[in-house]
Each structure stands twice: as C-alpha cells, then as structure tokens.
Amino acid sequence: MLETEELTKVFKSKAAVDGVSLYLDKGESVGLLGPNGAGKSTTISMISTLSKPTTGDVRLDGRSVVKDPGKMRKVLGVVPQEIALYEDLSAYENLQFFGRIYGLSGSRLEQAIQQALELVGLKERQKEIVKTYSGGMQRRINIAAAMMHEPELIIMDEPTVGIDPQSRSHILEMVRQLNKEKGLTVLYTSHYMEEVERLCDRVYIMDHGTIIASGTKDELKSILSGEETIWIELDRPYPELFAELAAHPEIVQAAETEKGIKLIIPKGKRILGSIFQSAERHQAQILNVNVQTPTLEDVFLHLTGRKLRD
Amino acid sequence: MTSVFLLQWQRFRRAPLMVLSFLALTIVFVMVMAGSNPGNSMTVPTYAHPALAEQQQDEWLEQLNKSEGLQFELVEEQEARQAVLDGDTGMALQLMEDDYRLLIVADDPNRFEVESYINRTYAEELRIRQLEQQSTSGEARERVAEMLEEPALTVETQSLEGEQESFVYDGQLQMLFGMALFFSIYTIMFSLMKIVEEKKFGTWNRLILSPLDKWQVYMGHLLYSFTIGYVQIVLVLVLFKYLFNFDVGDQFGLLLLITAVYTFSIVALSMLVMGLVQSPQQLQAVVPIVATGMAMIGGAFWPIELVTNNMLLAISKVLPITYGLDALKSVAIHGRGLTELMEPIAVMLLIGVVCMGIGINLMERKR
Structure with a gap:
C-alpha cells in the first residue's frame, strides 16, 4: 500500500533522515521505534506530505505522493504528537469542524462525530470544553479528530506521550481494534518499546536518521537469540560499579537504567558470581536481580549501545 | 474557506x-x-459690565455668537472669574457698551484667535452703528448686509506651498x-x-x-x-x-x-x-x-x-x-x-x- 524509497531530509547540511526505505501492506500495523531525535517525526511528516523530502520518494499504491499529495491526503489520518485541537471549543465542536473541512455535512457529519466519540469513549462528555479535559481525554479526542473522514491509513506519532496508564491502555486497545477489527493500516511511532511490541506486526528501528533494523518482533529478537539480559536493581546509582561491569570481558553490553544496571551476556555464561563480587567491592546494595529473555529494548541497546529513552 | x-x-x-x-x-x-478637546466650538464665559443695559448685552452676544467656532455664554461675573482662576477656562470676556475686557490668568494658545475675533466683531459693529448715526435713511445696516452678499472685492487666502488647504x-x-x-x-x-x-x-x-x-x-x-x-x-x-x-x-x-x-x-x-x-x-x-x-x-x-x-x-x-x-x-x-x-x-x-x-x-x- 505504502512504501518509501531512500527518504532523506537535510536541515542546514545535517541529515535528520538519511535514506529511509520502509513499506506498509494494507491492513498491517507497523511500528517505527526509536529514541527522541531519531528522525521518526521527520520521516512521518514526509510520508504524510507535510514536508517534502530532500531526496527520495513516497509511493501510495505505486504513485508518488511527493508529486501528487492530494491522493494521500484523502486516505490518510494523522494523529500528531501534540494536542492539535482548539482548546477553547468543545470536543463536539472540534470534531464538527474537522469533519466539515473534509466536506462532511448534515446527517453524515453528525453520524461521523458520534462514531468518533464512541470510538474514543467520550460520548458522554462531548459538550465539554477541551481544555477542561485531562491529558488522556485530550489525546483521545486528538485521535478522534483524525478519524472523522474514515481514513484507510493512519499515522500515529507518539499518541500516548505524557498520559496516565489508564488512558494509555485505552488508546492502545483502541488502536488495536482499529487495526484488527476495522482493517485500518497503522504506522505507529513510539519510543515506548512495550507499546510497539503490543500493537505492531512488524517493526522498524530508527536511530540517527537511519533504519538500523527491521522485521517482525520475533525476527528482531532473534538478533539476540544467543544472549540473555540481566537486570540488577540497586538502591542508588554506583558509577564505579557500572564502569567495572561495562569493562567485564564476558559482558556484551551494559547500560545504566533509572533504578540499576542492565547487562546483556552470552546465553549460559555463569557470571552472576562475579557481578555479586563487584557489588560487594563497591559496597552496592542489590535489591533485585532478574534474568530475562531479550526484549526489543534490549535489541535496541545491542544495536546502538544506548537505551531507547536516552 | x-x-x-x-x-x-x-x-x-x-x-x-x-x-x-x-x-x-x-x-x-x-x-x-x-x-x-472639543472641535471647532470653544466656549468663552461672558459677563456684562454693571453699566451695560440688558438689551445691549443681548445684542453684543448675538453678534459674537455668529461664529461657528466660538460660543460666548452669559454667566455671572463671579462665576466667570472663578472659572478662569480655577483653570476651567482659558479666558473670560466682559462686555461693555463700546468696548470689552478679556480676563486671562495664564497664557492661552487660543487667546490671539479669540481676541482678534472679538476685536473684529466690535470694530465692525461700532462702524455700522456710526454709519447708522450719520445716515438719515435709517436703512444703513440692511444696505451694508445687502452689499456684503456681493462684495466688490473678495480676499482669497492661499498657502505659499501651493494648493494645500490651510490646516484645520x-x-x-x-x-x-x-x-x-x-x-x-x-x-x-x-x-x-x-x-x-x-x-x-x-x-x-x-x-x-x-x-x-x-x-x-x-x-x-x-x-x-x-x-x-x-x-x-x-x-x-x-x-x-x-x-x-x-x-x-x-x-x-x-x-x-x-x-x-x-x-x-x-x-x-x-x-x-x-x-x-x-x-x-x-x-x-x-x-x-x-x-x-x-x-x-x-x-x-x-x-x-x-x-x-x-x-x-x-x-x-x-x-x-x-x-x-x-x-x-x-x-x-x-x-x-x-x-x-x-x-x-x-x-x-x-x-x-x-x-x-x-x-x-x-x-x-x-x-
């Protein structure tokens, strides 16, 4: 349905996106995973026709949307990262306006508004002013506004940033429904690995403006099939301990997390003993140790040497 | 749209x-x-000299109030003096039989314009009265008014800078x-x-x-x-x-x-x-x-x-x-x-x- 061909965007001689090629089949849910500043938003702004690529092309059903953005705009819904709503109007008035600009009117418009409100679970509070909503409710209306014209393809740019777990779960379930039950093609960008793991069939991992890995979740995780992850929870950060573990010859990769240290080691290596010895030497208090199978986050760590939320 | x-x-x-x-x-x-900051209309409190008869006082007021830009309003002498003292008005006018006095405390930018108008009005009126006294027919005032409708000479004012109208x-x-x-x-x-x-x-x-x-x-x-x-x-x-x-x-x-x-x-x-x-x-x-x-x-x-x-x-x-x-x-x-x-x-x-x-x-x- 959609493919990009060596997309590149250069700002002031610096490439924000450098030769990105990806594709989406009809009805597929594809994740674009990467840390902040990886170039995800720039990539989707080119795909959605908001900005023109410096080089490369975006094709919808084989036709260039760079040359003819109109075709893309008809079938595309975009959920931006920011709350792109008129905060001084009610949810109903916002949806009414966004419906009107797509040429809806009368009973068709009313029906579309009620469907969108039902989808995001805010039918009861449709007459309230948007700025009085919680962050999560505003994000839901943000999604509803993109659904007014029943798009075939929806691009969601970090739609769950800064909201409570309950609203986040509601939004993820909604996206899953749209994809699985209504057959909507979804391009979902996030730096939350667990969201992409839950929603997407295939994943592209981006860093520094390029795609560094792609495939199904299992294919990506198989990159680390020979490794396992040890997560050590500590009472506070211990930089010397981290430095010592990072230099350990048996440890493939080490990263400091909020509450401790994450290590990637070859499967079957018995190094827990030496980890405890190092902790003892640095008088570090270990609260918890967990040996896990690798996640997409670990894959990212393995590929870039950095965490997704760095 | x-x-x-x-x-x-x-x-x-x-x-x-x-x-x-x-x-x-x-x-x-x-x-x-x-x-x-009223437009063309400026009010000048006016009071009469004690020796001035009421009819004369009304005649002078009628003459003076022919101007569109100035309005002479009859008040008591005390009231006019107080208004000038308090700065509520720039000047006050005292009417006399064949003369006038302007009461001014501080310099007023409109003073010369007002004074020149009063002076002109008094001079013209006194000249007509003089003419009436010398005339035997008793129609001197009417004849002057008639002749002024089609004057022998007209004075046109023009700016040195060309066709620009004077600043109003x-x-x-x-x-x-x-x-x-x-x-x-x-x-x-x-x-x-x-x-x-x-x-x-x-x-x-x-x-x-x-x-x-x-x-x-x-x-x-x-x-x-x-x-x-x-x-x-x-x-x-x-x-x-x-x-x-x-x-x-x-x-x-x-x-x-x-x-x-x-x-x-x-x-x-x-x-x-x-x-x-x-x-x-x-x-x-x-x-x-x-x-x-x-x-x-x-x-x-x-x-x-x-x-x-x-x-x-x-x-x-x-x-x-x-x-x-x-x-x-x-x-x-x-x-x-x-x-x-x-x-x-x-x-x-x-x-x-x-x-x-x-x-x-x-x-x-x-x-």
Whole structure:
C-alpha cells in the first residue's frame, strides 16, 4: 500500500533522515521505534506530505505522493504528537469542524462525530470544553479528530506521550481494534518499546536518521537469540560499579537504567558470581536481580549501545 | 474557506472579551479626550459690565455668537472669574457698551484667535452703528448686509506651498478617527495571531492535510480579521455620528470605503508582522510597539501637521494609518470627494498588497 524509497531530509547540511526505505501492506500495523531525535517525526511528516523530502520518494499504491499529495491526503489520518485541537471549543465542536473541512455535512457529519466519540469513549462528555479535559481525554479526542473522514491509513506519532496508564491502555486497545477489527493500516511511532511490541506486526528501528533494523518482533529478537539480559536493581546509582561491569570481558553490553544496571551476556555464561563480587567491592546494595529473555529494548541497546529513552 | 471563517466566529463567541474591550476602549478614549478637546466650538464665559443695559448685552452676544467656532455664554461675573482662576477656562470676556475686557490668568494658545475675533466683531459693529448715526435713511445696516452678499472685492487666502488647504484642527474628529484606527490595529493583529497559534499548536498541519487548499485556510483567517476590525471601526463611527452627534460630514459612505481600504492595509501589515515574529509570545510583545508607534508617527494621537521632524515625517509616509487619517479627515472636515482621495486610497492598497505578499511568503518559509 505504502512504501518509501531512500527518504532523506537535510536541515542546514545535517541529515535528520538519511535514506529511509520502509513499506506498509494494507491492513498491517507497523511500528517505527526509536529514541527522541531519531528522525521518526521527520520521516512521518514526509510520508504524510507535510514536508517534502530532500531526496527520495513516497509511493501510495505505486504513485508518488511527493508529486501528487492530494491522493494521500484523502486516505490518510494523522494523529500528531501534540494536542492539535482548539482548546477553547468543545470536543463536539472540534470534531464538527474537522469533519466539515473534509466536506462532511448534515446527517453524515453528525453520524461521523458520534462514531468518533464512541470510538474514543467520550460520548458522554462531548459538550465539554477541551481544555477542561485531562491529558488522556485530550489525546483521545486528538485521535478522534483524525478519524472523522474514515481514513484507510493512519499515522500515529507518539499518541500516548505524557498520559496516565489508564488512558494509555485505552488508546492502545483502541488502536488495536482499529487495526484488527476495522482493517485500518497503522504506522505507529513510539519510543515506548512495550507499546510497539503490543500493537505492531512488524517493526522498524530508527536511530540517527537511519533504519538500523527491521522485521517482525520475533525476527528482531532473534538478533539476540544467543544472549540473555540481566537486570540488577540497586538502591542508588554506583558509577564505579557500572564502569567495572561495562569493562567485564564476558559482558556484551551494559547500560545504566533509572533504578540499576542492565547487562546483556552470552546465553549460559555463569557470571552472576562475579557481578555479586563487584557489588560487594563497591559496597552496592542489590535489591533485585532478574534474568530475562531479550526484549526489543534490549535489541535496541545491542544495536546502538544506548537505551531507547536516552 | 467558509468553515475556517466560521470557526473563527465560533471561537470569538467563546472569548469575545478582547475584541469587546478594544471597542469599549475606543469609545471611552474618544468620549474622554474629545470631550476635553472639543472641535471647532470653544466656549468663552461672558459677563456684562454693571453699566451695560440688558438689551445691549443681548445684542453684543448675538453678534459674537455668529461664529461657528466660538460660543460666548452669559454667566455671572463671579462665576466667570472663578472659572478662569480655577483653570476651567482659558479666558473670560466682559462686555461693555463700546468696548470689552478679556480676563486671562495664564497664557492661552487660543487667546490671539479669540481676541482678534472679538476685536473684529466690535470694530465692525461700532462702524455700522456710526454709519447708522450719520445716515438719515435709517436703512444703513440692511444696505451694508445687502452689499456684503456681493462684495466688490473678495480676499482669497492661499498657502505659499501651493494648493494645500490651510490646516484645520478639529479635536473631536482627530480623536474619533485617531482612536478608532489605533485600537482597530490591536483587534486585527490579535485576531490574526490565531494563525501563529495554529502553527504552534499543530492544528495548522491538520488543515494542511485536509482537502482545503492553503489559500482557503489563509483567506478564512484574513477575512475574519478584516471583518472584525472593520466592524469595530464602523460601530465607533456610527455610534459617535448618531448618538453623540459628531459632525463627520455628509459623505458617510465614503468614510466606510476609506475604512475598508485602511482595514485591508492593516490586515496585510499584520501578516507581515506575523511573518517576522517567531512565536505568539513575541507577537504579544511586538503588537503594542507596532500599534502605538504607528499611531504616534501616523498622527492618531495628534495631528501629523504638528510634526516638524523630517525623519518622522518620512516614516509616516509608509504607514497606512497616515493615509487613513488623512483621507477620513479630508472627507469629514473638507468635504472632499472620491476623486480627490484616489492618492491616499491607492497608497493604502499598495502598502496592503506589498505587505500581504511579503508576509505570506515569510510565513510559508518558516514552515
């Protein structure tokens, strides 16, 4: 349905996106995973026709949307990262306006508004002013506004940033429904690995403006099939301990997390003993140790040497 | 375009305070400042000398009150003296049988104009009385009046600088037009700020991704700002013409046309300002500077004719408010017609077209 061909965007001689090629089949849910500043938003702004690529092309059903953005705009819904709503109007008035600009009117418009409100679970509070909503409710209306014209393809740019777990779960379930039950093609960008793991069939991992890995979740995780992850929870950060573990010859990769240290080691290596010895030497208090199978986050760590939320 | 235009009204209904406050400010400023700065009519408290008979006193008042710009109002001597002492009036007049006294405490800029008028009136009246005494027919006054209708000699005053009309200052109209045009700049610029806000908060991208053409989105916003600015000025003009009886001449339609052209040029200038600033916060700081600066240099607060600095005069030539005020005053005070106003109208349109072109270009480059 959609493919990009060596997309590149250069700002002031610096490439924000450098030769990105990806594709989406009809009805597929594809994740674009990467840390902040990886170039995800720039990539989707080119795909959605908001900005023109410096080089490369975006094709919808084989036709260039760079040359003819109109075709893309008809079938595309975009959920931006920011709350792109008129905060001084009610949810109903916002949806009414966004419906009107797509040429809806009368009973068709009313029906579309009620469907969108039902989808995001805010039918009861449709007459309230948007700025009085919680962050999560505003994000839901943000999604509803993109659904007014029943798009075939929806691009969601970090739609769950800064909201409570309950609203986040509601939004993820909604996206899953749209994809699985209504057959909507979804391009979902996030730096939350667990969201992409839950929603997407295939994943592209981006860093520094390029795609560094792609495939199904299992294919990506198989990159680390020979490794396992040890997560050590500590009472506070211990930089010397981290430095010592990072230099350990048996440890493939080490990263400091909020509450401790994450290590990637070859499967079957018995190094827990030496980890405890190092902790003892640095008088570090270990609260918890967990040996896990690798996640997409670990894959990212393995590929870039950095965490997704760095 | 219609949906974007209607959306702005929908948002205006939710928060009308800003626009209404500028309308109210215009009305208050005009009422207060024009009230203390009346147009051609200046009142001079007048009292009679104790020896002057009541009939003579009435005759002198009738003669003096033939002037359109001066009004001599009979009061008690004590009241007139107190008014001058308190500074409520610049001068008071004492009427005598064949003479007068002007009571002045501080220097008053109008003193020479008033004194010269009283002097002329007294001199002419006394000359006619003298003629009546010498005449036997008893019709001397009527004959003089008759002959003055078709005088043998007429004196025409012309400016050395050519065909320019002499400067006529009308405080009421200066304040009315000045404040109406000044406050409309705020309304227009702040209403257009919604474009900058839309770009900042992301709704602009939603509009661009919709089937609407970009020009339709711009037009929706521009038309709204034009309408709201235009309605504000027109409401003020209508209010002061019909409710407060300001004399704005008898070509109200022409005033509306000039207002429309001026509003267009301010909308365009606002687009240029929007194109130059980076954020709504910057714009909030810039708007008062632009509006007040333009009003000061363009002659909204005081007549441009009082400005002598060549640099300020040169700057005023590129400001639409200079031409707007000039055109409005030309119609209201001098009664000029459309043909004579082609120059200020054409300049305002030119400024509008240039600013709009550059402004939209700058806004698009920022994206």
